[in-house]
Amino acid sequence: MMLRSLVAGVLACTLATAGNAALHRASVRDVRDYALSVCLIRQKSSADLRDQGFALGSILMQRTDGTIVGWKMLETTVARELSRQPILTIHGDGPVGHETPAPLAQCLDLLEAPAVRAGMMRLTR
Numbered sequence: 528m529m530l531r532s533l534v535a536g537v538l539a540c541t542l543a544t545a546g547n548a549a550l551h552r553a554s555v556r557d558v559r560d561y562a563l564s565v566c567l568i569r570q571k572s573s574a575d576l577r578d579q580g581f582a583l584g585s586i587l588m589q590r591t592d593g594t595i596v597g598w599k600m601l602e603t604t605v606a607r608e609l610s611r612q613p614i615l616t617i618h619g620d621g622p623v624g625h626e627t628p629a630p631l632a633q634c635l636d637l638l639e640a641p642a643v644r645a646g647m648m649r650l651t652r
Contacts, residue, residue, distance in 0.1 A: 566634035604646040
């Protein structure tokens with residue numbers, strides 16, 4: 528009888544912890560997606576990427592029921608860091624000096640910038 532209670536208690540704690548971990552992962556995902564959305568929206572060289580940024584933001588709003596509170600700080604941080612980064616380019620096989628802009632890679636790199644990571648961490652605690 529006591530063993531049954533112990534097993535039931537451990538199972539309940541495990542399920543509660545798993546549920547909290549899933550919520551935490553969703554929060555981290557939402558914050559990362561928000562930062563990526565902001566970066567894509569601010570890409571001046573590509574209307575397609577801006578459209579994708581707005582689409583990602585729309586999906587995020589639907590997924591979170593529009594409960595994005597306090598994320599303006601992250602938006603400001605992403606914009607500031609984006610303005611500080613040189614435009615990421617890829618050197619092709621063409622003539623010397625021929626470079627192709629890589630704004631999507633730049634946005635993905637931006638998610639790893641120390642200031643952006645710190646901003647995302649503040650929102651997921």
